[in-house]
Amino acid sequence: MTSTTVHLAVYDTFADWETGHITAHLTQNGFTVRTVGPTTEPVTTMGGLRIQPDLALDELDPADSRMLILAGAHLWDTGDDLAPFAAKARAFLDAAVPVAAICGATAGIAREGLLDDRAHTSAVPFYLDATGYKGGEHYRDADAVTDGDLITAGPTEPVAFAREVFARLGVYEGEKLDAWYRLFRDSDASAYEILSS
Template structure:
């Protein structure tokens, strides 16, 4: 098990801002360092127009220094092969036993890389992934988010379920607290607040 407390967040032009906010904010609040990884270290601009200066370039990312790689959605995933190197890096991570979490368009990117052919997974809709020509259609699951081994997938409307799976994988919250976190942020269940903030 990788003992590092550093999580890497992939960032690139048209990055979908809303998809990873819960994940990264609560990782930071629970002792993880979140570092951004771009195609290069040149600034990128999110879908919402936010400019991000990546901490490091993809070529310099070593899976041995990471607890998790997060691949976010972006228009670029379906506009050509510009982000294919990120999917290839995901393969390197998974081959080394380091988790990867992919949401929205990133699921199509890793499908093209062949990473969903033999793993349970989800995405926006099944036919979105089918259009990639991948061979994993029988492993598609109609679910908010899916974890299969070291790979987490989710669709674009499920940032809270995506975060829940990441927290479970990294042991950020467990059991009753994980359930309470999800009920608070997904269901607006105020009764979950006290459980989440109770002393362990």
């Protein structure tokens, strides 16, 4: 299962639009996306969709995954409900399995200390400063940042976030990765021919 399985964390108020490009293109390219929730009880996304998680967080083993993807959610900023997901991200990174975090999830992993010594980005620097983390000197003003096994992105950058995930997993590479990004970021029709060849 580890060769093609990617885990997508889902929880109440999950920002469902932030991972749509990722899940669609992973599935079309031979990957299996499994959802992992706090439990296996259904969750409701920010868009009002109900998702039945495939497994509970305490069942998730990094050895069974190629990557853990954490999207934003109101819950990242309103308490500690999602702290176990940040702790699981630590377990993934400790096991050398990549983690990708966007939007509010960057604050969650900042609180966990995972951004203290890695290059990263988020919405704006002061958003992460409010977490009390110690990684401000590593903040990059960029759409998305990859530092080893950790990918971060700001809330308005789901396409750049997807690009970094695809690069890390080898879904698209080189000219095709660039074409995918130009097609979905810029609506560059000339990129379609490259991508479909």
